[in-house]
Amino acid sequence: MNDNHPLSAWSTYTRTVFIAFAAIALVLITYEHRVHVLGILPWLLILACPLMHLFMHHGHGGHSGHDHAGHGTGAALPKKETDDV
Template sequence: MNDNHSSSAWSTYSRTVFIAFAMIALGLIANEHRVHVLGILPWLLILACPLMHLFMHHGHGGHSGHSGHDHASHQAGPVQPKKEADDV
């Protein structure tokens, strides 16, 4: 027997054939279902609005629902410069 073949389950040739087949299949599916996918896009945009609202307002301080969080930067007054002690 010839031992020049790699021991992996996917040889380079098999992997290349599979990738080519998958690309052709995805291209045909995308072409056939393009109308359905484009019809869903406006609904995805509408769905993205509440999701962005939930996830993008996460770090804001000052909301009444965020009790127990101490945001020192929001509660501190104006920064006062330190006075240096005179050496005697």
């Protein structure tokens, strides 16, 4: 049989060497720069608050879908009719 499979850019050996190199680099960077990383953590927590607010409100379609009955005048706003295609 003739198996003519094209060689992958990420062979098993290449992938193993890359993962080992990345793991060693991550350990060395973490060890050498832990003071910098730990010093930036409070700022990342503060930055996470507006980012979570921005991205978490994106999922429910804004505030236009809420039922406004009982708020303000007590009259419900008319619902929009949509065409289902």
